[in-house]
Amino acid sequence: xxxxxxxxGVAGLTLAFELASRGADVTVxxxxxxxxxxxxWAAGGMLAPWCxxxxxxxxxxxxxxxxxxxxxxxxxxxxxRSGTLVVAPARDTSELDRFARRTTGFAAIGEEAxxxxxxxxxxxxxxxxxxxxxxxxxxxxxxxxxxxxxxxxGVRFEFGYGAVRVPEAVDIEADCTGIAATVPGLRxxxxxxxxxxxxxxxxxxxxxxxxxxxxxxxVPRADHLFMVGATMIESDANEPVTARSxxxxxxxxxxxxxxxxxxxxxxxxxxxxxxxxxxxxxxSREANRVRINGLYRHGFLLAPAMARQAVEMIFxxxxxxxxxxxx
Amino acid sequence: xxxxxxxxxxxRLLLGTALYPSPAIMADAVKAARNEIVTVSxxxxxxxxxxxxxFWSLIQSLGVRxxxxxxxxxxxxxxxxxxxxxxxxxxxxxxxxxxxxxxDTLQPDVFGLVEAARILxxxxxxxxxxxxxDLVVAERLLxxxxxxxxxWCAPIGSARxxxxxDALRSLRGHFPDVPLIVDAGIGRPSHAAEVMELGYDAVLLxxxxxxxxxxVAMAGAFAKAxxxxxxxxxxxxxxxxxxxxxSTPVIGMAAFS
Numbered sequence: 001x002x003x004x005x006x007x008x009g010v011a012g013l014t015l016a017f018e019l020a021s022r023g024a025d026v027t028v029x030x031x032x033x034x035x036x037x038x039x040x041w042a043a044g045g046m047l048a049p050w051c052x053x054x055x056x057x058x059x060x061x062x063x064x065x066x067x068x069x070x071x072x073x074x075x076x077x078x079x080x081r082s083g084t085l086v087v088a089p090a091r092d093t094s095e096l097d098r099f100a101r102r103t104t105g106f107a108a109i110g111e112e113a114x115x116x117x118x119x120x121x122x123x124x125x126x127x128x129x130x131x132x133x134x135x136x137x138x139x140x141x142x143x144x145x146x147x148x149x150x151x152x153x154g155v156r157f158e159f160g161y162g163a164v165r166v167p168e169a170v171d172i173e174a175d176c177t178g179i180a181a182t183v184p185g186l187r188x189x190x191x192x193x194x195x196x197x198x199x200x201x202x203x204x205x206x207x208x209x210x211x212x213x214x215x216x217x218x219v220p221r222a223d224h225l226f227m228v229g230a231t232m233i234e235s236d237a238n239e240p241v242t243a244r245s246x247x248x249x250x251x252x253x254x255x256x257x258x259x260x261x262x263x264x265x266x267x268x269x270x271x272x273x274x275x276x277x278x279x280x281x282x283x284s285r286e287a288n289r290v291r292i293n294g295l296y297r298h299g300f301l302l303a304p305a306m307a308r309q310a311v312e313m314i315f316x317x318x319x320x321x322x323x324x325x326x327x
Numbered sequence: 328x329x330x331x332x333x334x335x336x337x338x339r340l341l342l343g344t345a346l347y348p349s350p351a352i353m354a355d356a357v358k359a360a361r362n363e364i365v366t367v368s369x370x371x372x373x374x375x376x377x378x379x380x381x382f383w384s385l386i387q388s389l390g391v392r393x394x395x396x397x398x399x400x401x402x403x404x405x406x407x408x409x410x411x412x413x414x415x416x417x418x419x420x421x422x423x424x425x426x427x428x429x430x431d432t433l434q435p436d437v438f439g440l441v442e443a444a445r446i447l448x449x450x451x452x453x454x455x456x457x458x459x460x461d462l463v464v465a466e467r468l469l470x471x472x473x474x475x476x477x478x479w480c481a482p483i484g485s486a487r488x489x490x491x492x493d494a495l496r497s498l499r500g501h502f503p504d505v506p507l508i509v510d511a512g513i514g515r516p517s518h519a520a521e522v523m524e525l526g527y528d529a530v531l532l533x534x535x536x537x538x539x540x541x542x543v544a545m546a547g548a549f550a551k552a553x554x555x556x557x558x559x560x561x562x563x564x565x566x567x568x569x570x571x572x573x574s575t576p577v578i579g580m581a582a583f584s
């Protein structure tokens with residue numbers, strides 16, 4: 001079976017992997033000239049289904065918990081299973097109670113336990129929630145490694161793919177182009193993120209700082225790099241980060257640890273998350289065209305489950321077609 | 328019927344559209360409350376000058392009246408510019424005017440508010456001013472051209488409920504014919520019922536519904552409480568008494584009245 005996957009973000013690459021593992025002959029085309037620049041490239045890389053339940057449907061937990069093992073199996077060594085720590089400033093601890101009411105899979109911990117988990121945060125927060133089962137990965141390293149793995153499996157990549165060139169005939173065409181796709185009801189939710197280099201800060205796991213106005217998460221990456229994210233703005237504008245958003249993100253990071261005040265701003269990035277009205281992703285099929293879209297803020301978390309659903313759909317169609325031809 | 332700037336409404340709940348888990352849940356909450364007016368903040372939908380087209384068309388598809396909001400403006404100039412942008416984007420003269428004076432408490436800057444209200448009223452806007460419960464500021468806002476008032480009952484998003492019932496009563500007493508909408512500070516349906524029992528005309532809220540465990544159910548609960556509060560006000564509630572008064576006849580005893 002020949003398959004064409006459009007889009008080299010997390011949705012496209014996970015689908016290409018599932019197709020190639022089932023023996024399909026896969027080509028991935030991407031209009032950008034490199035992996036960088038997609039919404040996935042600006043992602044946090046948190047595999048945190050239990051935390052996400054705070055503002056998402058139960059499906060995000062049931063589908064998302066598969067993601068930890070999927071990434072671990074496909075890219076060994078990338079997934080860091082050290083959990084998530086959720087804290088709130090002293091005067092906003094009611095936010096912690098609200099978060100706890102909305103979620104499961106955590107232990108309520110005090111000052112001493114916080115200091116053991118994250119020595120740099122010792123004495124800064126009296127209470128926290130620890131989601132031990134959660135994990136994170138570096139989305140950029142993961143995308144690059146996944147592409148390399150796919151190339152090793154015989155998947156072809158064409159970057160800078162213009163609309164002019166007509167692709168050769170394929171059995172299956174999959175649209176994984178996110179916000180660039182024209183899908184009724186799809187909207188953009190703009191997200192802004194910062195990449196900070198803070199040599200004085202060490203964190204072992206993603207930390208979420210709850211705040212009634214500016215909730216923020218800080219995800220540690222290698223070499224004292226930290227991803228601080230992310231705004232949620234109902235807009236598909238892809239323009240540079242606004243001053244207001246940067247102040248909010250930096251203010252929250254500074255509240256988490258004052259040493260972030262001395263950090264270098266390595267990057268201020270923007271991504272537009274594709275989302276449907278219920279903020280849940282969809283897989284759909286029409287003849288030999290399949291579409292995965294609407295991953296919203298759950299790209300790395302839900303793409304594996306969506307890729308599997310899409311592949312089930314594709315192979316059941318192939319079976320139907322083969323069956324029909326046989327008769 | 329509630330009448331605001333010449334338009335009539337059966338619902339006395341004005342609902343904000345921010346902070347919901349998803350737009351679909353927001354839309355369901357609006358339907359559950361049989362809501363007829365929603366507030367939309369311009370600033371957040373306008374990053375880079377573009378509007379969130381899909382979000383906006385979802386709001387339009389609700390078939391309710393839109394009250395654009397100058398949320399987060401800190402100066403008269405900023406509020407006036409945002410108001411003019413809002414009029415263009417949402418094609419309405421209605422405007423919820425917010426001029427924030429204190430970043431931490433989100434307390435209105437009442438001086439800037441009165442000035443912006445005058446500028447915008449003269450420019451043809453129908454202004455819904457978000458103000459404190461201060462009586463003199465309320466008078467100035469009416470002089471500036473506002474034909475209704477939206478006092479807070481506690482700081483925005485604080486969920487504390489009515490903090491100064493006497494001030495709210497006093498506003499109601501001074502302005503018997505001006506629509507009064509409690510905007511900000513409501514946390515629970517009982518808070519909404521309480522201000523409606525005082526004779527307030529409507530309640531505007533957002534966080535209390537959007538951040539509830541089940542926003543759709545909470546929107547319905549607020550709608551009921553607001554209706555109950557309104558009916559109680561019209562029915563004329565008892566005033567508190569210092570002494571116990573038996574509600575059943577005391578047989579066989581001399582009755583003093």
